[in-house]
Amino acid sequence: MFKLVTWIDEKLRWNPDNYGGIVEMNDDIFGSDKLRVYVNHTGNISWEPGFAFTTSCPVDVTMFPVDSQTCSVTVMPWMTSDKEIWFNETKIVVDTLLAHNGQFAIVGSSVPRLNNSVSGNPNNKLIMSSFTLQLKRKPTFYLLNVIGPIATISFLCGVSFLVPSESGEKLTVAITVLLSLTVFLGVVDDNLPKTSDSIPYFGELRFHVDK
Known part of the structure; x- marks a missing residue:
């Protein structure tokens, strides 16, 4: 500002x-x-005095790694009503102002204008601008390194039933596949977002496997 x-x-x-x-x-x-x-x-x-500030927004990782996020930052003039300052609706120029990110892609943006009545003086209003970005996670890394191996190991669980019982290796194959899935989900757990507000489905899958 x-x-x-x-x-x-x-x-x-x-x-x-x-x-x-x-x-x-x-x-x-x-x-x-x-x-x-x-x-x-x-x-x-x-x-031109100015300052840099850091802001954050809540993240819902339930659908990780194919999740989408919406982040908003509201800017409001302090002690200045609409009689003295007026904000026009604008848009965020994402091509020039924001750096490229390898984890998220910006799929939409908006800057709606909001009005807030001044306490004790309903004739005056505070004009606010809410800068909103719609983000979508780029899932390629997780598809190749998380979902792909899990799907392959899970497929091998079914293959273990095709092993003839007389070979004596049926139980060995089943236990080996289960241990491989458990160890791999432990590695995946290190890459999951650390939050308690929402639990990714991958985290629930690991819990059931360990259980």
């Missing part, structure tokens, strides 16, 4: 002709290179 702050400093005026035609420069204030201002030769100083 950025807000432009400007003021005039009489001591920071100069004639561009005396300084190689320089009409504006970038300088730091308060002794920190993180607080930089634009200084014009007329003494006009512009400062």
